[in-house]
Amino acid sequence: MKPHRPFASRSALVLAAALAFAPLACTSSKPAPHQAPEAPDPAGSAAATAPVALEAAARAASGAPSVAPPLVASVAPSVEPEPRYVLADDLDARRKAITDGLGPRTRFEVVEETFLIAAPSGALGSSAAVAKMALHAYFNGRFSKKPGRAVSVLLFDAAPPYDAYCLAQWSHACSTPFGFYDRRTRTVVLNAAPGLGTLTHELVHPIVESDFPQAPEWLNEGIASYFEAYGFPRPGEIRGTRNFRLPGLLAALRARPEETRPSLPALFAMRNEIFRGEEESLNYATARYFCYWLDTQDKLWPFYRAWRDGFESDPTGERALVATMGKTPAELDAAWGAWVRAL
Numbered sequence: 001m002k003p004h005r006p007f008a009s010r011s012a013l014v015l016a017a018a019l020a021f022a023p024l025a026c027t028s029s030k031p032a033p034h035q036a037p038e039a040p041d042p043a044g045s046a047a048a049t050a051p052v053a054l055e056a057a058a059r060a061a062s063g064a065p066s067v068a069p070p071l072v073a074s075v076a077p078s079v080e081p082e083p084r085y086v087l088a089d090d091l092d093a094r095r096k097a098i099t100d101g102l103g104p105r106t107r108f109e110v111v112e113e114t115f116l117i118a119a120p121s122g123a124l125g126s127s128a129a130v131a132k133m134a135l136h137a138y139f140n141g142r143f144s145k146k147p148g149r150a151v152s153v154l155l156f157d158a159a160p161p162y163d164a165y166c167l168a169q170w171s172h173a174c175s176t177p178f179g180f181y182d183r184r185t186r187t188v189v190l191n192a193a194p195g196l197g198t199l200t201h202e203l204v205h206p207i208v209e210s211d212f213p214q215a216p217e218w219l220n221e222g223i224a225s226y227f228e229a230y231g232f233p234r235p236g237e238i239r240g241t242r243n244f245r246l247p248g249l250l251a252a253l254r255a256r257p258e259e260t261r262p263s264l265p266a267l268f269a270m271r272n273e274i275f276r277g278e279e280e281s282l283n284y285a286t287a288r289y290f291c292y293w294l295d296t297q298d299k300l301w302p303f304y305r306a307w308r309d310g311f312e313s314d315p316t317g318e319r320a321l322v323a324t325m326g327k328t329p330a331e332l333d334a335a336w337g338a339w340v341r342a343l
């Protein structure tokens with residue numbers, strides 16, 4: 001089978017856009033309830049599953065100890081220098097651990113230097129093609145800094161192998177049927193069957209983690225969810241489209257009193273714990289459609305870069321918005337709301 005299609009045949013674009021409308025969930029930035037325990041399994045433990053070995057292999061590649069040191073007398077504690085991280089070694093270790101855990105049919109491709117795409121089915125199909133197109137676009141005039149360490153992207157074709165991976169890795173089911181990014185192992189795990197919107201969403205998170213680590217949740221999730229329904233107009237280009245988050249936002253804009261209505265001033269003032277609070281779903285929608293609105297004016301990336309590069313003196317991003325759009329969040333709120341209502 002062909003490993004993947006190159007950029008964007010028309011059918012690939014239509015497929016990608018259609019799949020992008022599938023519903024999805026995001027668990028990337030919350031402390032994942034299914035995350036592996038902090039204490040690593042001892043190397044050689046009979047209980048260590050193959051996917052857990054992925055972590056051990058990654059530690060080995062980074063030079064971190066994976067077995068207890070022998071008990072020897074010493075007169076003074078020695079401080080080991082931080083081991084040098086070697087990307088090629090990490091990629092090799094991940095390849096080996098994934099193959100050991102998921103089988104020798106697994107096909108691999110390294111994209112944008114640090115993303116190890118892995119297809120356990122043996123076919124780098126449409127999900128791999130979309131991952132490649134999205135990553136190329138993300139680093140084409142959008143994000144600047146690629147992750148310095150490898151990120152695994154596991155593309156499962158269906159729920160059974162996807163669920164089996166979570167069970168082997170964390171001893172319980174995946175927290176979402178769609179996919180997620182696990183920060184600790186730097187791994188995106190996708191069930192492609194319900195759609196690929198989760199893939200384009202989750203790939204944003206390891207990039208923001210590296211490119212703008214101070215970014216608040218609302219910006220991180222706003223950009224990620226902007227790209228969960230997408231099209232590729234041409235190679236190196238990605239644009240979001242309307243999706244399932246719109247009706248809830250419209251309802252809130254139309255029905256709520258001014259004090260609780262979604263607004264740009266509220267968004268810019270939104271602390272992470274508020275974003276993740278009881279209105280999380282609406283907050284995602286507000287952030288998404290703010291990013292979408294900026295991108296229709298080709299202002300999303302100038303704004304993002306201005307905020308990222310000036311974060312120390314502009315922690316809320318308001319100055320970056322004024323520098324980009326010439327107005328404050330409050331001054332832009334009515335225009336943004338009118339745009340959303342007209343979608």
Ligand SMILES: [Zn+2]
Pocket residue numbers: 026027028029201202205221224225
């Ligand atoms: Zn997310």
